[in-house]
Amino acid sequence: MIQTQGGTWQRRFGDSMMRSLSTPKVMLDRGEGCQVWDVDGKRYLDFLAGIAVNALGHAHPVLVQALTEQASKLIHVSNYFATAPQVELAERLTRISGAGERGRVYFGNSGAEANEAAVKLARLNRGDGSRTRILALQNSFHGRTMGSLALTGKPALREPFEPMMPGVEHIDTTIEALEAALDDTVAALFVEPIKGEAGVVDLPDGYLERARELTTRHGALLILDEIQTGIGRTGSWFAFQQHDLVPDAITVAKGIAGGVPIGALITFGDASDLFEAGQHGSTFGGNPLATAAANAVLGEIEASQLVLNAIVRGDQLRAAVEAIGSPLVGEIRGAGLLIGLGLTQPVAARIAADALEAGLIVNAPNDSSIRLAPPLIVGDDEIAEFTQIMTTVLKGLE
Template sequence: MNATVTNAIAQQALVGPDVSDLVHEFSGPQWLERYQKSLMGVFGTPQRVLVRGAGALVWDADGKEYLDLLGGIAVNALGHAHPFVTSVISSQLATLGHVSNFFTSPTQVALAEKLLELVQAPGGSTVFFANSGAEANEAAFKLARAHGNSQGKPRILALEGAFHGRTMGALALTAKEAYRKPFEPLPAGVEHLPFGDLTALESALADRDVAALFLEPIQGEIGVRPLPPGYLRAARELTRKAGALLIVDEVQTGIGRTGNWLAYPEIFGAGFKPADLPDAITLAKGLGSGFPIGALVGIGAEVSGLLGAGAHGSTFGGNPVATAAALATLHTIESTGLLGAVRSLGAALREALAGTAGVAEVRGSGLLIGFDLDAPVAAALVQAGLAAGFIVNSPAPATIRLAPPLILSRAQAEHFLAALPELIASANHTAKGAAS
């Protein structure tokens, strides 16, 4: 193709409207009308049409500003439009955007090495890259099946309240009936144990026919519920004794969300050492700071060897741009001392929330926080928050979840705390009006 033809094609591609022009073309309601006509309704009606972000702030199509205390559900670790992450993505895309997995790239190898270092994984450990948490958990499901099939262990255990994703394998691990029932039959062999019940866990593992136990150190979807003290330690001991894999889902809790690279060591408790690591860990969400990427980390050579050549794959998983975005995210968290800042701000936020009238209980770690209200008015509080310029989430009728960018400032946190009593009062008033 000669230069004249190439230039003509390039010019033709520029004929359409600049993407930035779309921001001002329609109002929020007009965009929502178009949304409802063109997108599948799996998410319901969007609360707002967001067009721009900077740090922990976002703006909607009508120019209203919001403090984002949800961070794309724990995804936007470094906030919106982080300059370093943006520059790294742009530079990598301009250099090498995608190659098939018949090849590798320096960023893919470097990211795998960095994750193994941060996890403190022993020699022989390896990483598989996917595009999301659900895909990372699908790979982990296959890992569990491969182990179970080789050992004659057909059962897989998960916990009540668990959320591991919406693809079919991940959905089989997920406990919520409303998510599961429309798509049954799901992959067989998964059992859900009572949350935090060590007696039930010990009984389930007694027959030594369990391939794997899947756990979240802190269950996010149900309202930020940490495993009780001692449970992870016992789970590690019991699974090892039974010859079952312990697979830990850190999709929401990992990559600095709790003020540590992983939540597992903190929830495991005092005396944790690398020998106490699970057999596999899944990561996603904050790993790419908004750019889609997921990872399955196999701990040790024996586990890593369960999935050999051809056993699994992903067209886009671990491509140069995604892995560059993740490397930029990890570098920024590490070089700016962000983990300590997350621990400090998270502790201050939880303490202030516990002292707020109308708040019954506060849970969480770092900047993954759930707080229960005195009344089931969480949905109304979400709407009151939007009206006042705050984005929060209600995973349960009386529960609010916060998972803001890790770069949230103390002043921004205090701004929300100062507004919260009025938001609670407004939510209670709305609920009373609806009931009368």
């Protein structure tokens, strides 16, 4: 345990950090690949990847080199100037998303900021002025800033900060509820293709396709929050690409730069014409350091076929959990390397704590779900180690 004149790191954390954050159990010191070590030298297998952020794992040489080279040239110039990494990344994102020549990109610094930009986009889609409603889903999560929090379908998160931004309505995640709510007064529908913070919960079959039909019919924007599902994690660059549709906009962040803070709003078709100069901006958004990092990460994902690896390793991981045969695991949800274990008992926090003690990092987003989101570079050895530890943890709780 690190000791200083001020006491242990836990004490220092508790004395200095805002109380919106509870004191973590572990202080991490370094990482390599799918492994991290704490300040006491204990090693952990990382199957959370900073909540689906560290796409290339830790200390990947491609990312380290890109950051080193860019930092030696330019780190920040403000949005009064363009830089080559910024333009390259915008072009790359319109290409891999399929937005093409009509696509446009806005850069911020986080997923919440990307969703804030998307809220403004929705407000600009007024039609004749009658489109004032924004629809989002119950039990969804879009961020903690006031606009993104208004979209978030978790009352316990919103209530301390009410009143929220007006005009947002949360509907049940059923096609019937969607059909009942969507009309010509709706400016936009916000949807996570897979609800990550809810425990990696899939949408009903055909939901996104029906949402596209209805939003097109009524002139509403279909805005997909791909912050957790994007950048190859679900087995395609973006989860919507596994469906027969094109959205009006997507928001991305997390894995885009492998841990360097960046977020983006990507628009498609006519939605790209809604913003005018001066209507939105960010001092740090799209700075050369973050965009150079993102270009390196996305380039490595392509070069090493890590989108395919997400499919292959995701199937292996599902098979490994099924082979454990624990009665505590009632279902396996999600796609690719975004996997949720639906539990038959409310023991998720205990599983996550026991796994951490055994040297495995997983996440309990709620009492009855375990979230698995390892780096996209995960391989046979890591899955074998995960299986060994998780078998011991689950059997110990049965």
